[in-house]
Amino acid sequence: MRAVIVGCGAYMKEGYGCPGEWKCITSASLKKGKFANYDSVELIAFFECNCPGRAVVNNLKGLKKVQDFDVVHLSNCMCGAKLGCPYGNPDALVDALEEQGFKVVKGVHDMG
Numbered sequence: 804m805r806a807v808i809v810g811c812g813a814y815m816k817e818g819y820g821c822p823g824e825w826k827c828i829t830s831a832s833l834k835k836g837k838f839a840n841y842d843s844v845e846l847i848a849f850f851e852c853n854c855p856g857r858a859v860v861n862n863l864k865g866l867k868k869v870q871d872f873d874v875v876h877l878s879n880c881m882c883g884a885k886l887g888c889p890y891g892n893p894d895a896l897v898d899a900l901e902e903q904g905f906k907v908v909k910g911v912h913d914m915g
């Protein structure tokens with residue numbers, strides 16, 4: 804499964820100790836967490852959403868033109884963090900991505 808991970812850039816940049824560099828990428832490389840049921844995992848990209856989040860859909864459409872992928876994983880910090888994103892909610896982003904034909908999974912790792 805060729806996967807792309809999208810993380811919350813506000814969380815990742817603001818010094819909250821984003822563990823995505825190892826939790827998200829390690830989960831993909833070890834086929835754990837939300838990747839556990841895939842036959843295999845090839846991580847195509849790991850990039851940041853940036854406030855207010857409007858570029859995610861277009862960035863993924865652009866990426867798809869140069870490198871095909873099968874599934875988009877929205878990071879745990881996008882889908883489960885409290886307080887959540889002030890600009891939208893993960894379900895709305897899932898809907899917007901699915902409208903463009905992307906397969907979307909909420910969440911990445913189960914490492915806490």
Ligand code: SF4
Nearest residue numbers: 811812852855856888
């Ligand atoms: S728009 Fe929301 S999910 Fe995207 S970077 Fe900003 S706070 Fe994070």
